Amino acid sequence: xxxxxxxxxxxxxxxxxxxxxxxxxxxxxxxxxxxxxxxxxxxxxxxxxxxxxxxxxxxxxxxxxxxxxxxxxxxxxxxxxxxxxxxxxxxxxxxxxxxxxxxxxxxxxxxxxxxxxxxxxxxxxxxxxxxxxxxxxxxxxxxxxxxxxxxxxxxxxxxxxxxxxxxxxxxxxxxxxxxxxxxxxxxxxxxxxxxxxxxxxxxxxxxxxxxxxxx
Numbered sequence: 001x002x003x004x005x006x007x008x009x010x011x012x013x014x015x016x017x018x019x020x021x022x023x024x025x026x027x028x029x030x031x032x033x034x035x036x037x038x039x040x041x042x043x044x045x046x047x048x049x050x051x052x053x054x055x056x057x058x059x060x061x062x063x064x065x066x067x068x069x070x071x072x073x074x075x076x077x078x079x080x081x082x083x084x085x086x087x088x089x090x091x092x093x094x095x096x097x098x099x100x101x102x103x104x105x106x107x108x109x110x111x112x113x114x115x116x117x118x119x120x121x122x123x124x125x126x127x128x129x130x131x132x133x134x135x136x137x138x139x140x141x142x143x144x145x146x147x148x149x150x151x152x153x154x155x156x157x158x159x160x161x162x163x164x165x166x167x168x169x170x171x172x173x174x175x176x177x178x179x180x181x182x183x184x185x186x187x188x189x190x191x192x193x194x195x196x197x198x199x200x201x202x203x204x205x206x207x208x209x210x211x212x213x214x215x
Contacts, residue, residue, distance in 0.1 A: 001183060001202070001213055006159050007099060008134075008150060010168035011110040011117055012046065014187055015092050016124070021078065021085035022046060026057070029074035036060040047170035049111045049136050049143030088124040089189070095207040096129040099214065107132040107153045109166065109176075111143030132156060144172045147180030154182075167210070174198035185210070 012018045023039060030037045035058070042057035054071060062070065100106055106129050110117055114135040121127040132153040136143040141152055154164055166177040167185045175198050177184035186200035187207065202213065 001165055001185075003163065004104065004165045004183075004214065005163040006105040006107060006153065006157065006165075007210070007214070008107045008109045008153060008164060008166045010047070010166070010170070010173050011108055011112060011120065013169035013189060014089075014167060014173075015108075015126070016086050016088055016120060017189070018082065018086045018120075019043070019046065021082050024081065024085070025074050025078035026053075028077050029070055032073065033066070033070055035062065035066075035070055047111060047144060047168075047172040052143070082120075083123065086120070088126070089207070091207040092124075093126055095210055096126060098211055100129050102214070104214065105131050105157065105159070107134060109134045109149040109153060111136050111149065111172075113137075144176035145179060147176055150176055150180040150182065165214075167207075171196045171198050174200055185213070 009015055012022070023043060026037060026042055027039060037057045038059055039057070042053060045053045045056045054067070096106060108117055108121070108130055112135050114133055114137070117133050117135050118127065121130065134141070134149045134152045136149060141148040143149060150166055154161060161180065161182045164182045165185060166173065166182055167187055168174065168177070169187050169189050174184050174186060174196060178198060183201045186203045188203060188205050204210065
């Protein structure tokens, strides 16, 4: 893998620990509106596009207006809590700095929308390390497991698939990477170490291990 030119990272669960904040925002929005959701199922869907997460976890049939109100309330809640609840993993900044110094191009490929990604990385002061930020754009770039958000940076920078690596924590990341035909490294952050049907090319438990893999 040392011949790679670009390293793409998932955001949530890979660079930032946002799981609890995301689950809390959905739980509070659902409770306030009297909507029944399956939080376990929602947890399993994290990493997919927002609408897939919302619809896949609903146990209550909603009208379009009710659905829109639920999504809007959930957005307001996450916006009000994420700065206190979301944390940058301790291994992130040093690893990004070293990889960047070694000449690797770094990017983010997420199912989140680009403004949200940028807000996070700017808040945590790591935006300077990334040459490209790729997120879901309705009608243009589909979220994972579609390969669009991974392939877009490669097309933008004219880099072949063989020179790219994707790093993520969820099986949907692995599936998107395989659909894009690029190498995938799974980072196990401690919550979910069960084997997947989708097989990563490598597994690591800290981003520091990338520094050995990508000498």
